[in-house]
Amino acid sequence: MHIDPLEKIWIYAVGLIILVMLGSIFYAAFANSVHPPSNVETVDSKRLHLSEEFAEDKLGVKTNPDGSLTVTMVAARYGIYPQQLELPANTPITFRFATPDVLHGLHMPKSNVDTMVIPGFISEVNTTLKNTGEFPLFCNEYCGIGHHYMWSRITVVDKSAAN
Ligand code: CUA
Numbered sequence: 140m141h142i143d144p145l146e147k148i149w150i151y152a153v154g155l156i157i158l159v160m161l162g163s164i165f166y167a168a169f170a171n172s173v174h175p176p177s178n179v180e181t182v183d184s185k186r187l188h189l190s191e192e193f194a195e196d197k198l199g200v201k202t203n204p205d206g207s208l209t210v211t212m213v214a215a216r217y218g219i220y221p222q223q224l225e226l227p228a229n230t231p232i233t234f235r236f237a238t239p240d241v242l243h244g245l246h247m248p249k250s251n252v253d254t255m256v257i258p259g260f261i262s263e264v265n266t267t268l269k270n271t272g273e274f275p276l277f278c279n280e281y282c283g284i285g286h287h288y289m290w291s292r293i294t295v296v297d298k299s300a301a302n
Contacts (some may be wrong), residue, residue, distance in 0.1 A: 180261040187213065187239040200224065207231040212276075214243040214256045217285030219276055224291065227298045228271050234264040244280030247293060255280060268295045 187193045193213055199221050201209045213220045236245055236256045243256045249270045254262045278289035
Protein backbone atom coordinates (compact mmCIF):
# COMPACT_ATOMS: atom_id res chain seq x y z
CA MET A 140 0.00 0.00 0.00
CA HIS A 141 1.35 3.40 -0.96
CA ILE A 142 1.30 6.13 1.68
CA ASP A 143 2.24 9.63 0.66
CA PRO A 144 5.32 10.81 2.64
CA LEU A 145 3.52 13.94 3.83
CA GLU A 146 0.63 11.80 5.04
CA LYS A 147 3.09 9.59 6.89
CA ILE A 148 4.56 12.59 8.68
CA TRP A 149 1.11 13.61 9.84
CA ILE A 150 0.24 10.12 11.02
CA TYR A 151 3.26 10.30 13.34
CA ALA A 152 2.49 13.91 14.29
CA VAL A 153 -1.08 13.05 15.32
CA GLY A 154 0.16 10.00 17.23
CA LEU A 155 2.65 12.20 19.08
CA ILE A 156 -0.02 14.82 19.91
CA ILE A 157 -2.30 12.11 21.33
CA LEU A 158 0.54 10.72 23.45
CA VAL A 159 1.41 14.18 24.80
CA MET A 160 -2.25 14.89 25.66
CA LEU A 161 -2.86 11.52 27.34
CA GLY A 162 0.47 11.83 29.10
CA SER A 163 -0.39 15.23 30.54
CA ILE A 164 -3.79 13.97 31.74
CA PHE A 165 -2.21 11.00 33.52
CA TYR A 166 0.61 13.14 34.86
CA ALA A 167 -1.87 15.65 36.31
CA ALA A 168 -4.03 12.87 37.76
CA PHE A 169 -1.18 11.06 39.51
CA ALA A 170 1.26 13.88 40.29
CA ASN A 171 -1.45 16.12 41.76
CA SER A 172 -3.47 13.16 43.13
CA VAL A 173 -6.79 14.35 41.76
CA HIS A 174 -9.56 13.90 44.30
CA PRO A 175 -12.96 15.39 45.13
CA PRO A 176 -12.78 19.18 45.41
CA SER A 177 -13.15 19.73 49.13
CA ASN A 178 -12.44 16.69 51.23
CA VAL A 179 -11.51 13.10 50.72
CA GLU A 180 -14.20 11.19 52.53
CA THR A 181 -15.53 8.01 51.05
CA VAL A 182 -19.03 6.56 51.11
CA ASP A 183 -20.54 3.40 49.64
CA SER A 184 -22.59 4.81 46.75
CA LYS A 185 -24.50 1.57 46.25
CA ARG A 186 -25.75 1.61 49.84
CA LEU A 187 -26.35 5.34 50.09
CA HIS A 188 -30.09 4.89 50.70
CA LEU A 189 -29.28 2.67 53.71
CA SER A 190 -26.53 4.84 55.15
CA GLU A 191 -26.68 6.59 58.51
CA GLU A 192 -26.32 10.02 56.94
CA PHE A 193 -27.74 9.90 53.42
CA ALA A 194 -30.89 7.80 53.84
CA GLU A 195 -33.94 9.65 52.51
CA ASP A 196 -35.37 10.49 55.93
CA LYS A 197 -32.00 11.78 57.19
CA LEU A 198 -31.56 14.43 54.51
CA GLY A 199 -31.97 18.14 55.11
CA VAL A 200 -30.94 20.69 57.71
CA LYS A 201 -29.48 19.83 61.11
CA THR A 202 -28.54 22.37 63.76
CA ASN A 203 -25.22 21.76 65.46
CA PRO A 204 -24.59 22.55 69.15
CA ASP A 205 -22.62 25.68 68.20
CA GLY A 206 -25.54 27.08 66.16
CA SER A 207 -24.04 26.29 62.78
CA LEU A 208 -25.97 24.15 60.33
CA THR A 209 -25.18 20.97 58.46
CA VAL A 210 -27.15 20.39 55.29
CA THR A 211 -27.14 16.87 53.90
CA MET A 212 -28.23 16.42 50.28
CA VAL A 213 -28.24 13.72 47.64
CA ALA A 214 -27.77 14.42 43.94
CA ALA A 215 -29.25 11.56 41.94
CA ARG A 216 -30.39 11.23 38.38
CA TYR A 217 -32.47 13.39 37.99
CA GLY A 218 -33.03 15.49 41.05
CA ILE A 219 -31.36 17.08 44.04
CA TYR A 220 -32.91 16.08 47.35
CA PRO A 221 -34.44 17.65 49.40
CA GLN A 222 -35.96 19.56 46.50
CA GLN A 223 -36.77 22.55 48.65
CA LEU A 224 -34.91 24.05 51.60
CA GLU A 225 -35.13 27.14 53.76
CA LEU A 226 -31.82 28.39 55.14
CA PRO A 227 -30.91 31.40 57.27
CA ALA A 228 -28.54 34.06 55.98
CA ASN A 229 -25.32 34.91 57.84
CA THR A 230 -25.04 31.51 59.49
CA PRO A 231 -22.14 29.09 59.02
CA ILE A 232 -23.40 26.21 56.90
CA THR A 233 -21.68 23.00 55.92
CA PHE A 234 -23.18 21.31 52.88
CA ARG A 235 -22.53 17.59 52.54
CA PHE A 236 -23.38 16.06 49.16
CA ALA A 237 -23.29 12.49 47.87
CA THR A 238 -24.55 10.67 44.81
CA PRO A 239 -25.70 7.08 44.30
CA ASP A 240 -25.11 7.08 40.54
CA VAL A 241 -22.88 9.24 38.36
CA LEU A 242 -20.83 12.43 38.51
CA HIS A 243 -22.86 15.58 39.14
CA GLY A 244 -21.89 19.19 39.76
CA LEU A 245 -23.79 21.40 42.19
CA HIS A 246 -23.87 25.14 41.86
CA MET A 247 -25.79 27.81 43.72
CA PRO A 248 -25.59 31.29 42.19
CA LYS A 249 -24.35 34.21 44.33
CA SER A 250 -22.60 31.91 46.76
CA ASN A 251 -19.42 29.85 46.91
CA VAL A 252 -21.42 26.62 46.67
CA ASP A 253 -19.98 24.99 43.57
CA THR A 254 -18.64 21.47 43.72
CA MET A 255 -18.42 18.22 41.87
CA VAL A 256 -20.24 15.31 43.46
CA ILE A 257 -18.35 12.12 42.70
CA PRO A 258 -19.70 8.61 43.23
CA GLY A 259 -17.96 7.03 46.21
CA PHE A 260 -17.10 10.33 47.88
CA ILE A 261 -18.74 12.93 50.07
CA SER A 262 -18.31 16.49 48.83
CA GLU A 263 -18.24 19.10 51.53
CA VAL A 264 -18.68 22.87 51.08
CA ASN A 265 -18.50 25.44 53.87
CA THR A 266 -20.37 28.66 53.32
CA THR A 267 -22.19 31.56 54.89
CA LEU A 268 -25.01 32.78 52.67
CA LYS A 269 -25.09 36.58 52.44
CA ASN A 270 -27.95 37.19 50.02
CA THR A 271 -31.56 36.55 50.95
CA GLY A 272 -34.06 35.40 48.35
CA GLU A 273 -34.79 32.34 46.28
CA PHE A 274 -31.93 30.55 44.59
CA PRO A 275 -31.69 27.44 42.50
CA LEU A 276 -29.14 24.80 43.40
CA PHE A 277 -28.60 23.09 40.09
CA CYS A 278 -26.50 20.47 38.39
CA ASN A 279 -23.77 21.87 36.16
CA GLU A 280 -22.11 18.64 35.03
CA TYR A 281 -23.83 16.91 32.16
CA CYS A 282 -25.08 13.67 33.71
CA GLY A 283 -27.60 12.32 31.23
CA ILE A 284 -30.80 12.99 29.40
CA GLY A 285 -32.53 14.60 32.41
CA HIS A 286 -29.58 16.77 33.43
CA HIS A 287 -31.57 20.00 33.06
CA TYR A 288 -34.25 18.72 35.47
CA MET A 289 -31.75 18.53 38.32
CA TRP A 290 -32.29 21.42 40.65
CA SER A 291 -33.55 22.33 44.12
CA ARG A 292 -35.05 25.57 45.36
CA ILE A 293 -33.18 27.20 48.23
CA THR A 294 -34.89 30.03 50.06
CA VAL A 295 -32.48 32.15 52.09
CA VAL A 296 -34.25 34.13 54.80
CA ASP A 297 -33.16 36.68 57.38
CA LYS A 298 -31.62 34.99 60.39
CA SER A 299 -34.33 36.36 62.71
CA ALA A 300 -37.10 35.00 60.49
CA ALA A 301 -35.65 31.49 60.38
CA ASN A 302 -36.86 28.92 62.87
CU1 CUA B 1 -26.76 15.84 37.46
CU2 CUA B 1 -26.31 17.07 35.48
